[in-house]
Amino acid sequence: MTAVGIDAIEIRSGKLKLDLPNTFAPQKGDDPEKYTKGLGLTNSSFPDVYEDIVTMGANAAKRLMDRKGLEPDDIGRIDVATESAFDHSKPVSTYIAGCLEKVYDGDFVHANKGERKFACVAGTQAVDDAYNWIRAGRNRGRAAIVVATDTALYARGDPGEATQGAGAVAMLIDEEPSLVELSNDQGYGSKDETDFLKPNQQFPSVDGKRSMQVYLSRMREALEDYESVAGDIELDDFAYAPFHTPFPGMVRKAALLAYRHVIRDTEYEDDLAGEIGRQPREHEYDDREAYEAAIREYMDELKTTEQYRTWYDDAVEPTLGLSREVGNWYTSSVHVARVSALRDALERDRDFVGETLLVASYGSGAQAEIHAETVRAGWRSEIDALDIDDQLESRYDLTWEEYEDVHDIHEYDKDLDREIEEFTAPEGEFVFTGWGRMNERKYEYVE
């Protein structure tokens, strides 16, 4: 079977940053370590006045096309995943295609465009759609561009405010990909949940603590479903496990659960038995409460063992590097985690072709998806070509008052009684310029 997967990736961060321990924490009267150690976040990216989900997505897609030497005729499909859309009808992909047509010869008239919605898992679903389109042989030799783009803002004062972020990931999905091949096997955990939603509103209604429980439950189901088709996962099967990362502290919890599941009835559990005992089995307990208390106790001990720490430091911690610096990017967060993992492999000069990743996506509402990816021969040059370090380095560092202005200006329905100047100067990028006669958003390319 021809390999299908991700040929190239580009990341575009919002050009502003909010320093959580030094700017956010003092305003909230919190210990800075709540953010750096508890949630695991140092900074959040924010869009400048002239940036939004379209500009970030189009700028990522343009860099992808330029780097791969692509013309519009090479692309048969443009899908956008977002939970920050500003239009219930016209998809963001049409705006992005419109931007790209300003700078390339030719057009995307032949390209199928759409918008995927299922909270943060939509980015992975859009990749799936492209994969299926190519596998079905409907692509006529063309590749697909998938853009996951979000301005992940919460209402001021919401506990989620600390986990905000803004950025886009553009991915080229093609046959014989340079970066990773996607597995045909997938696992799902999907259930009607009311943990995080935006019923006709820009900022989410969130039950934060419940959303964490729902994340873990759906992930467990997806893992079991994946194993039902791909066979039991062995601990050493995967070099990295990139998870959806709303904040690194969430992944810390998910990784511990996954580890407990994977080592059950294996030599790894046996090796730990002398130190912390074997995992509690439900039939050994009189009631569910006692069983759950025993599980909690086992998990508390498991996370301190050297065996677990070594696995976590090798397979999971490296996936969190970028997330700590940018915050939650919703639909692109798991794709940022994948890039963090591959960057770690590059930094450590790993011989990595043929290694596998276990990729775990999640969207509130709620659905988890798990699949495997195999690293391809071109991975090194693809990851080496990223300019994300330069982008993060050159972000404008917001004061608290400036952050308040930025939050206001990106609130769609807010009538601002004051002008807010841009913080950075646009150069070689698409920018938002205002509204048209039908209230559509307008864009230009600035040289």
Ligand code: COA
């Ligand atoms: N030093 C170290 N750690 C600290 C700390 C300190 N001074 N103060 C707090 N912490 C830890 C807490 O113990 C907690 O970690 P734990 O869960 O491992 O115990 C973590 O920091 C967060 O603190 P908490 O008090 O739970 O934060 P919160 O109630 O303000 O908000 C969320 C946490 C996740 C509920 C909130 O950020 C949210 O609603 N986020 C949006 C929804 C979301 O992302 N859900 C995830 C699924 S998609």
